[in-house]
Amino acid sequence: MAFDRSFIGPGSLANLVPALWRQQVEDWPRLREALDGLRKVRTRSFRLGLSTVVVQYNPGREASSAAKVDAASLAARPCFLCKDNLPKSQCGIVYRKDWLILCNPAPIFEPHFTISSMTHQPQSVQVAAPVMLDLARDLDGHYTIFYNGPSSGASAPDHLHLQAAPVALLPHEKELVRNICCGRTAESPGWIDWVHCEPVRIGVSRPGHRSAIFLMSRSRDELLSALEWVLEVLAEVRPARPEPMLNLFVGYADNCWTVWLYPRAAHRPSFYGLGPDEFLISPGAVDVAGLLILPRGTDFERINEEIITRVYEEVLMSPGDLLRVRFKLAHSERVGGNGVRRSC
């Protein structure tokens, strides 16, 4: 499919992507100004049990946090991810013919990319997941790829897109890497309860930890098959249309993919809004992974551990539902493409 502002250069995709960022910061004033803003953002750090949550005051994210994502509002606005509507200064890298790697003009990270489908079609985890695995590998594991479900933080749920950020910037991602890398003993089992080892390692958060599900494998096909099974279980425990509510992450290191997802219970907390007792918090993947984005200064000043805990309690799958997911995963006969299962 044609895109007349393709960024082409020598070297691997992992080298080309930061070159695109540098060129766009140079040539696209909107991105340069946004980046200047990002470099001045203030952060606060909170401790929630064993986990760290960083709060980022980022006024540049107000449009995203306040985005109206109902069908009528989406139909009434020109889609900002359709290639014909992209700003004239925006260039992109055509990826595997059907995707366009773009610099995010409202960055949370430096650099921060949006990977947009060439065609206008809705967010779909089934379509996104294989591309996320390929992209994480094609970027040599230097970037973490993430996806917001259509009612779980996507500000353009009508246009399929992913995002990419440098690896291990998110607090929960760092904690995950530490957990996986540390040798575990019966006395110190870690906060992930691994329920399967082969052909795909599958685990869920232990009670008292942020609800999440983890998958690891060196096999792309087995991993996609196991993920499909996890999605089926999520749909049984908490049915939702068009797909189970979730935020999905993919990382790649040492020829092995790590996929983790946060099953969701709500799009936004009950106290979402612009009123004096409300908070402009619209959690997406980044937020549930421990980097909470607040576009309003007043929210940034008054947020505390109690409010953050409430945000996660309301928007993430409840511990009771996660236990039901764990039970189904641990006791099902099905696990992956070849049907062979080995419990941990």
Ligand SMILES: [Zn+2]
């Ligand atoms: Zn579109």
